[in-house]
Amino acid sequence: MPRPIRVAIVGAGPAGIYAADALLKSDAAQDPGVSIDLFERLPAPFGLIRYGVAPDHPRIKGIVTALHQVLDKPQIRLFGNVDYPGDITLDDLHRFYDAVVFATGATADRALDLPGADLEGSFGAADFVSWYDGHPDVPRTWPLQAEQVAVLGVGNVALDVARILAKTADELLPTDIPANVHEGLARNRALEVHVFGRRGPAQAKFSPMELRELDHSPTIEVIVDPEDIDYDEGSIATRRGNKQADMVAATLEKWAIRDPGTRPHRLHLHFFESPQEILGADGQVVALRTERTELDGTGNVRGTGRFTDWDVQAVYRAVGYYSDELPKLPFDPVPGTVPNEAGRVLAADGSHQSAVYVTGWIKRGPVGLIGHTKGDANETIACLLQDHADGLLPGAVEPQPQAVTDFLAERGIRATSWEGWQRLDAHERALGAEQGRERVKVVERESMIRHSGS
Incomplete structure (x- = not known):
C-alpha cells in the first residue's frame, strides 16, 4: 500500500499555511494521502499576520481564524523555533521528506x-x-x-x-x-x-x-x-x-x-x-x-x-521588503526572489532543482495582499503533485514521521508545536482579559517557548 506523500514547508506564515491547505484539498490527500510538517523559525506561527500587520488592523488579523482551521488538521504538524538552515538543512529535509516547499517570505528592508x-x-x-x-x-x-x-x-x-x-x-x-x-x-x-x-x-x-x-x-x-x-x-x-x-x-x-x-x-x-x-x-x-x-x-x-x-x-x-537568501537555493538579488518556474526552483543551468519548490513572496516578490498568496500556493502545489505523479520526486530516505522528531530532539532543539501555540495563545488572551483587552502579545522568545510548554 503506498504511503502518504511527505512534504516539508519552511515558513508557517500565510504562504506556507495556504500551501498546506492546497495539499489537503488535492486528490492526493485522499490517495495516497499527505503528511505535512511546517517549520517556523519563530516560536509562534502566522508570520506576516502576527509580525507584519499593524496592531490596529484587527480585520486583517482575522485571517488567522481561517489559518487556524488549516493547522488544526491532523495531517499537519508544526515545528516552531526551528531555524533553517541553523537547525535543519536542505539535505536533512530531503532525508525526511519527498518534497520541500520554501515559504520564507520577505522581512528585511x-x-x-x-x-x-x-x-x-x-x-x-x-x-x-x-x-x-x-x-x-x-x-x-x-x-x-x-x-x-x-x-x-x-x-x-x-x-x-x-x-x-x-x-x-x-x-x-x-x-x-x-x-x-x-x-x-x-x-x-x-x-x-x-x-x-x-x-x-x-x-x-x-x-x-x-x-x-x-x-x-x-x-x-x-x-x-x-x-x-x-x-x-x-x-x-x-x-x-x-x-x-x-x-x-x-x-x-x-x-x-x-x-x-x-x-x-x-x-x-x-x-x-x-x-x-x-x-x-x-x-x-x-x-x-x-x-x-x-x-x-x-x-x-x-x-x-x-x-x-x-x-x-x-x-x-x-x-519595500526584501527576502533573505536561502542556502542551497539559487537567488536573484534584483527582485530578491528564488528563480522559479510556476514554483519549481530553477538551477543555474535552467533545470528544475529536484523536489524543491517556492511559494509566496520568496517566489514572486513582496507585492500584493495576503490573499494573493493563495494563487501562488495552488500553482506551486499543482506542480509538486504533477512531479510526484510523473515519478520525478526521489523519495524520502526516512519518511517515518517520528524520524524528524527524533532528529530535532537529538540536537537539543526546543521545537514548539501546534498544541504549544494553543497554550501560548491562551496565555496571551488571559493577559489581555486582565486589562479588558482581547490579548497582550508575549514578546521575549524564552517566554514564548516557556508558555508553549516546549
Missing part, C-alpha cells in the same frame, strides 16, 4: 540608494514594524524623540508606519501591543508626519480602505496640498482602468479641498516630491531634501530642478 540613508535617525520601515509588532528578535526599545518625521513611500506599509507614529499610545492600547511598545509610544514626540511620493495621486499604491482609515483617528489631521492633485493622460487611463486607484484619488481630492481641522497631530500626504538626500548634522538627521516632479503625459514623472528642504529629525524608508 529593501535598500534605498539615497545619500544620508545611514545617518542616525534614518530607519527601515520593516525594522519599525517588527518593533511595534513585538517581534522577539528585535530590541525592546525604539528612539521616538523626533517631533517632525518623514516617511518615504506610498504603499500600505508607509501608511501603517505614519499612522502608528501619529496616533497616541492610548489609542493603540485596546490592540494586542505589548507593554514595552505602549510605553515606548507613550514617549513618542512626533507632532507632524510627512509622507512623500515621487509621483501623483493616481500612482499611489495605497489600498482605499487603508487610506480612509487614516482619517478615523480623533488625534490625526490628514492634510493634502491642492497643488498635489494633478493628472495627465496616463493618470486618467490608470483611474479608468483601476477601480482602487480611482477610489484612492477620489479620497485624496476630497481631503485636498477641505479646510484643515484642529486635531493635534498632523499627517501630510505629499505627492510629486522625489527624495534626493537625507541631510545630517553631527551624524544625526536634520532634514530631507526633495525635488519637485511633474507628470510627463504617461503617468511617469520628470524632475523640475526645484528643491525643498523639509525640517525633520527622523526618516522612515518604506520602499
Whole structure:
C-alpha cells in the first residue's frame, strides 16, 4: 500500500499555511494521502499576520481564524523555533521528506540608494514594524524623540508606519501591543508626519480602505496640498482602468479641498516630491531634501530642478521588503526572489532543482495582499503533485514521521508545536482579559517557548 506523500514547508506564515491547505484539498490527500510538517523559525506561527500587520488592523488579523482551521488538521504538524538552515538543512529535509516547499517570505528592508540613508535617525520601515509588532528578535526599545518625521513611500506599509507614529499610545492600547511598545509610544514626540511620493495621486499604491482609515483617528489631521492633485493622460487611463486607484484619488481630492481641522497631530500626504538626500548634522538627521516632479503625459514623472528642504529629525524608508537568501537555493538579488518556474526552483543551468519548490513572496516578490498568496500556493502545489505523479520526486530516505522528531530532539532543539501555540495563545488572551483587552502579545522568545510548554 503506498504511503502518504511527505512534504516539508519552511515558513508557517500565510504562504506556507495556504500551501498546506492546497495539499489537503488535492486528490492526493485522499490517495495516497499527505503528511505535512511546517517549520517556523519563530516560536509562534502566522508570520506576516502576527509580525507584519499593524496592531490596529484587527480585520486583517482575522485571517488567522481561517489559518487556524488549516493547522488544526491532523495531517499537519508544526515545528516552531526551528531555524533553517541553523537547525535543519536542505539535505536533512530531503532525508525526511519527498518534497520541500520554501515559504520564507520577505522581512528585511529593501535598500534605498539615497545619500544620508545611514545617518542616525534614518530607519527601515520593516525594522519599525517588527518593533511595534513585538517581534522577539528585535530590541525592546525604539528612539521616538523626533517631533517632525518623514516617511518615504506610498504603499500600505508607509501608511501603517505614519499612522502608528501619529496616533497616541492610548489609542493603540485596546490592540494586542505589548507593554514595552505602549510605553515606548507613550514617549513618542512626533507632532507632524510627512509622507512623500515621487509621483501623483493616481500612482499611489495605497489600498482605499487603508487610506480612509487614516482619517478615523480623533488625534490625526490628514492634510493634502491642492497643488498635489494633478493628472495627465496616463493618470486618467490608470483611474479608468483601476477601480482602487480611482477610489484612492477620489479620497485624496476630497481631503485636498477641505479646510484643515484642529486635531493635534498632523499627517501630510505629499505627492510629486522625489527624495534626493537625507541631510545630517553631527551624524544625526536634520532634514530631507526633495525635488519637485511633474507628470510627463504617461503617468511617469520628470524632475523640475526645484528643491525643498523639509525640517525633520527622523526618516522612515518604506520602499519595500526584501527576502533573505536561502542556502542551497539559487537567488536573484534584483527582485530578491528564488528563480522559479510556476514554483519549481530553477538551477543555474535552467533545470528544475529536484523536489524543491517556492511559494509566496520568496517566489514572486513582496507585492500584493495576503490573499494573493493563495494563487501562488495552488500553482506551486499543482506542480509538486504533477512531479510526484510523473515519478520525478526521489523519495524520502526516512519518511517515518517520528524520524524528524527524533532528529530535532537529538540536537537539543526546543521545537514548539501546534498544541504549544494553543497554550501560548491562551496565555496571551488571559493577559489581555486582565486589562479588558482581547490579548497582550508575549514578546521575549524564552517566554514564548516557556508558555508553549516546549
